[in-house]
Amino acid sequence: MKSVFISIGDELLNGNTLNSNLVYLGSQLFSMGFPLERHVTIPDNKSEIKKEFRRAWNKYDVIIITGGLGPTDDDLTLDCISEFFRSPLRLNNRTLNNIKKIFRRRGLEMPESNIKQAYIPEISIPLENPTGTAPGILINKDKKVFCALPGVPAEMKAIFSKRLKPLLIRKFSREHRKVFLSRTFCLAGIGESKLFDVLHPVWKKHFGSGNENIKLSYLPSAFEVRLVINVSSADKNRARRLLRKASDVIQENAKDFIYSSDGSSLIKVVSGILKRKKLTVSVAESCTGGLISSMLTDISGSSLYFMNSVISYSNEAKEKLLGVSRETLRKFGAVSREVAIEMAEGVRKKSFTDIGLSSTGIAGPKGATKNKPVGLVWIGYSDKNSSDAVKFIFSKDRLKNKEIMSKAALNFLRLKMLKIK
C-alpha cells in the first residue's frame, strides 16, 4: 500500500502559513498501515497541480490532497480534479444545503462566493464538512482512492476521521497490508548524542544495524528527546515480539530519564500525577510570563488540580502579591534561588494549595547582567514539608527560553511529586 500527500497553496511555499496537516495525516496513515512515502507542496498553479495529480495517480494507491477548496478565485483544486478526470462540475444540492445550514447556525446569510464550493466533479462523491463550508471530494476508482480535503486543519481532521479513515480500512482489507507498530518513549534531562552513545551499542548488539524491520529514531525538541521505535512485519506476532524486546532495551538502559513510555506529553504526565495523588498546585511566574499556567490548563479537567497563578513581572508585585521579602530581593536579586523559593512558598500559602511552583529568570534578549546571563532561570518548588529550587542556563532566544523554562518547571514539579507519598 503506497500513499502520498499533496498540499496545494502559494501561502505554504512563500512562508505565509505553517502547514500542520502533515503531522496529523502522517501519524494517522502510519498507524493504519499506509505509511506516507512522500509529501509534496505545490503552488496554486493549474498545470503544476495537474502534473502532480498525474504522477501520484500513476504511482500510489492512496492519494490525499489538501487545500484549494475555498470560495476564492485562487482555489483551483475542484477545477483541476474536473479536468484531470475529464469529469464536469455539477451543482450538488445536498452540499449546497449543508453550506447554507452552516451560515444559518451562525445567524448569517450565505455570501455569494460560497456557491462555488457546491459544484463538484460528477465522478466524485462529496464528504460532508461538519464545521466548515468546503466539502471533501472522494474518487474511488481502479483500486485507488483519490481524496481532496480542505486545508483548514480542524475541517480536514473531522472529514478524515469520520469519512475517509473508515473507508480506507474497509477498502484495503488487512490481508494486503503489513503490520506497522510504533512506540514512543519521552525523555527529559539528557541530550540526543549522549543518549545515542548510551543506547546505540546495546541496540546494535540486539538488532544489528541495517535491520529493515525495526528502526529507532531520536527526536530532540525543547528540553526533551523522544525515542520512537518503528516495527514492521507481515506477521503480527513477530512485530509484537520485536517491539516488546526493543522497549525492554530502552527501559533498561535509559530508565532514569524516561517520563512516559506511550508518547504522552509532559503536561499530560504531570496532570495525571496531580490527579492520582489528589494534589493541588498554584504557580508564581516571572520570566515565563504565564506559559507554565497556560500549559497546566491545556488539559481538560485541570480545574481539579490547578487553583490559580500570579504573574509578577515587577519586584513590587513579588512583594505585594506573593509576600517575597524586600530584604531577600535586595540581598540576592530577583533572579536567585532564595527569591524562587519565597515565590513558591508565597503563592502556595496565599492560594491554600498543596504545592507552589515558581519561575524567575532572564528570558532575553535583554536584561542580562555580569553574573546573570540571558537564559538563566531558577525554578522554585514548595510543599508543606519542604522547599527547593533548581537552576538552568538555556539559550538566547526569548520564545525558546519561555518554552524550555516552562517545561523544565513542569519536569521539576513531576520529579518532586513522585517523592510525595
Added chain:
Amino acid sequence: MKSVFISIGDELLNGNTLNSNLVYLGSQLFSMGFPLERHVTIPDNKSEIKKEFRRAWNKYDVIIITGGLGPTDDDLTLDCISEFFRSPLRLNNRTLNNIKKIFRRRGLEMPESNIKQAYIPEISIPLENPTGTAPGILINKDKKVFCALPGVPAEMKAIFSKRLKPLLIRKFSREHRKVFLSRTFCLAGIGESKLFDVLHPVWKKHFGSGNENIKLSYLPSAFEVRLVINVSSADKNRARRLLRKASDVIQENAKDFIYSSDGSSLIKVVSGILKRKKLTVSVAESCTGGLISSMLTDISGSSLYFMNSVISYSNEAKEKLLGVSRETLRKFGAVSREVAIEMAEGVRKKSFTDIGLSSTGIAGPKGATKNKPVGLVWIGYSDKNSSDAVKFIFSKDRLKNKEIMSKAALNFLRLKMLKIK
C-alpha cells in the same frame, strides 16, 4: 531562478515532528527573489534521497536540503551527497574543532558519535554552525547552489542567514532575477468569504482576474484573516506601482477590520500602542489560563507595559485575589458580563495599572450549561474612566478556544486603547 526545498526524515512523514522550516525558508527565498517552486518531504532512505537529488539537480538552480546531518545512524544526508557527487567523505579539522568547542563551552566532553559530523564530502565546503554540532554543507558548481542544512530550526536559520543568504545574493546578481514584492494586511472581526465578497468585485475591476503579475491571497487563521498581495515584474518601478495601487484598494474597502498593514502580529501591534501611549496593563484570566499574559510577554521589553496577572480558576480566587463580589458571582454566574467587568476592575486596582483586562468563559470540552455553551467567553476591560465587556461564542475545541479567546481579548484591548487620548 528556480528553487526547491527538500526535507529528509521519517519523523516528518510519520507525524512525529512538525516541520516549521518551510515557513522560514519560504518567506526568506520569496523576498530574495528566488520563490520556492516546490517542497518535498522524503524518508530516511538512501535510494529515495539520491533519486530526489537527481530530480532537483536537473531542474532547479537553488537546492536546499534539511535534515539527516545528525550524529546517529539514521542520518544519511552526508553519505548520499558523497555518493551522488562521487566525492569521498574526508575529516575536516576545522569542523571537528568547532564541534569540540561547543561541548567544551557547555562543560562536557564530546561524545564519540559526534565525530561523524566532521566527515564531509571533498567537493563541499562546511558552513559553521554557531549553536549546534552539525555543520552546513555547501556545493557551488555548474551555476547551481546545492546546500544541506541541519533540520533543527534555530541552527538552520543561523547558518542560512549568516552564510547561505549572502552567498545566494552575490552569486545570482539582480539582473537575472525578477523583482518580487509582497505586502500583508492583517484583519480581525470579519470572515474569509464575507471579505472576499466585499473585495473581489473591486479587485477584479482594477486588476482583472488572470493577471500573472499580481495576486491576492486570503489566509484565515484563529480570529484573523491575512490578505497577502504578491507582485512580480522584471521592472522594479512597475512592481512598486502595482503594489501601491493594490494596497490602496484594500485600505479603502476593508479599513474597519485592518489592524496592521505590514504583516505585524496582533500582539506586536498591541504592545506598540501600549508603549506609544505609555499605558500599563494587568490581566485577570480564567478560561484562557495564562495564555493572554503569555502572549503579552512574548515581546521583548514587555516589562515596560505588563505589570502582573492573576489567573483565577476558582470562584474563591476570583473573590480573594480580585475582589469580585460574592453577590455578583451568585447572581450572574462566573461566566457573565458583570463578573468579567469586576475581574478587570479588580486586577487594575490591585495592580495599580492604567488598564485591567479579563477573560471568563468555558474553554471546553466540558463545563457547558443550558444557557452557557462551550466556547462562550466574556472579555472584560477597565480603565480609570470606564469599564466594558464583550461576548463571543467560539468552537468546541479547548486549545483552539484558548487561542481564539486570547486573541479576541487582545483585539478588544487594542480597540479600546485606540480611543484613549
